[in-house]
Amino acid sequence: MxxxxxxxxxxxxxxxxxxxxxxxxxxxxxxxxxxxxxxxxxxxxxxxxxxxxxxxxxxxxxxxxxxxxxxxxxxxxxxxxxxxxxxxxxxxxxxxxxxxxxxxxxxxxxxxxxxxNDDYGIVYTDLSLINVDTGEFKIDFNRSNQKDMPSGYIYKELILxxxxxxxxxxxxxxxxxxxxxxxxxxxxxxxxxxxxxxxxxSQHTKFKYIPVSTSTYSIADGSLSNNNEFKKIEEFELNCNIIRTHYIKKYPLSDIDEAYLQRKLYKTLILRGVVRGDYKEARLYVKKIPTTSFKDLIFKIICSTPAVILFSKYLKHINCA
CATH class of the missing domain: 3.90.550.10 (Spore Coat Polysaccharide Biosynthesis Protein SpsA; Chain A)
Structure with a gap:
């Protein structure tokens, strides 16, 4: 056999x-x-x-x-x-x-x-990225961006x-x-x-992160070469929020609720739009964020005025979104 x-x-x-x-x-x-x-x-x-x-x-x-x-x-x-x-x-x-x-x-x-290690069920690693439009190659993406990669029971980290x-x-x-x-x-x-x-x-096993790059992941360039790119980003992020909302109902967390996830979604789409120059699309989500603090007000003013261009340059400088 x-x-x-x-x-x-x-x-x-x-x-x-x-x-x-x-x-x-x-x-x-x-x-x-x-x-x-x-x-x-x-x-x-x-x-x-x-x-x-x-x-x-x-x-x-x-x-x-x-x-x-x-x-x-x-x-x-x-x-x-x-x-x-x-x-x-x-x-x-x-x-x-x-x-x-x-x-x-x-x-x-x-x-x-x-x-x-029988108590672990999933192991994942660092990776490299290649932009298929520009040829740009980023080695050890997590390490180079100083990302805090979790191990153990990581449900909350994955929700975020x-x-x-x-x-x-x-x-x-x-x-x-x-x-x-x-x-x-x-x-x-x-x-x-x-x-x-x-x-x-993540509800049933521990995860292990190994800080070694094993894979190369392909990404495409932004909306400068594809006018429909923000629509794709929007569809992806909206679906991620559907998934998060489902699980936060199934496995609740005391400090994260649907309102928190909705606000997080809006901010993510704003940043993704601003960094790509999709200012019109980003402003649609700026209007949806409630102003509950002075920081919120400043954020909304920046994204709704010509200052957004400087904000976009800053986001690109820090490799955001």
């Missing part, structure tokens, strides 16, 4: 013909004593040859790579769920088809930790901000099976799988 791999690596891809090969190579190049498989969920890419590239890799590495059957476009939640159902590993790692693992020791480092990039994470599959229902996520209107997963699992 064929022995099951210890790790299942899930690769979700859609219209990523030019990058999926790099992603798969970075996984195949892992230096680890632990066995692993790669489950590819190629979601019926309509505009390029992503599936053909995946088929070539599956033929070349049949013992390692399993490509899910082609179906009509399923969406990220159903696609991820199907990959989980096909996986055989004790541990699950993920990497999107436009990201890649830039550290050959990623799996070895993370699985070795979880194998020795999701600092975990999915491509850096590895978790115990049984935790997922016991606690996560992706179809329910879809019915709740969630547009992503990772953030609600972290919030739910």
């Amino acid at each position: 064929e022995e099951s791999p210890l790790i299942s690596v899930i690769v979700l891809c859609y219209n990523q013909e030019n990058t999926i090969g790099r992603t798969l190579d970075s996984i195949l190049n892992q230096k680890t004593k632990y066995s692993y498989e790669i489950i590819i969920g190629e979601d019926a890419s309509p505009r390029d040859n992503t599936r053909a590239v995946c088929e070539d890799y599956a033929k070349k590495y049949p013992e390692v790579i399993h490509l899910l059957d082609k179906e009509s476009n399923k969406g990220i939640l159903k696609n991820y769920s199907d990959c989980i159902l096909q996986s055989r590993g004790k541990y699950i790692a993920t990497c999107a088809g436009d990201d890649w693992w830039s550290n050959e020791d990623k799996l070895e480092l993370q699985v070795s930790f979880l194998e020795s 901000e999701n600092k975990i990039s999915a491509c850096t994470a590895l978790f115990r599959k049984q935790l997922f099976l016991d606690n996560i229902n992706l179809i329910e996520f879809k019915s709740l209107g969630f547009l992503m799988e990772d953030y609600p997963m972290w919030l739910e699992l």
Whole structure:
């Protein structure tokens, strides 16, 4: 009988013909004593040859790579769920088809930790960022931005901000099976799988942050080259708030309520708009913030007058938003 791999690596891809090969190579190049498989969920890419590239890799590495059957476009939640159902590993790692693992020791480092620490269920790491529009590359993003990355039971920290990039994470599959229902996520209107997963699992296990960069995450440039960019940012942040609001009702915190989250959402969208020069869009949210202090008043005046241009330059200088 064929022995099951210890790790299942899930690769979700859609219209990523030019990058999926790099992603798969970075996984195949892992230096680890632990066995692993790669489950590819190629979601019926309509505009390029992503599936053909995946088929070539599956033929070349049949013992390692399993490509899910082609179906009509399923969406990220159903696609991820199907990959989980096909996986055989004790541990699950993920990497999107436009990201890649830039550290050959990623799996070895993370699985070795979880194998020795039963009270932890998820381990994540630092990462690097590449801007696909400008080519700008930021190494060790968390460390270079002096981000305080939490370990342990981190529910409150996750409610305030999701600092975990999915491509850096590895978790115990049984935790997922016991606690996560992706179809329910879809019915709740969630547009992503990772953030609600972290919030739910933070109630059941400890998280471990390892300050080593293992992955490179691709981002796109701002609205200067894409007039619809703020709409995408707005959709993302609004959905994050739907997720946070759901969990703050399910698992309440004494010092964070829906009003706090709503105010936080507005400020986030204001800052994201200002730093990109989307002043008109930002001002729509400035009007929604109640003025409860002198600091609020000054903030609203700055964002509603020509002073916002200087504020935008300052935000870019400190790498905000």
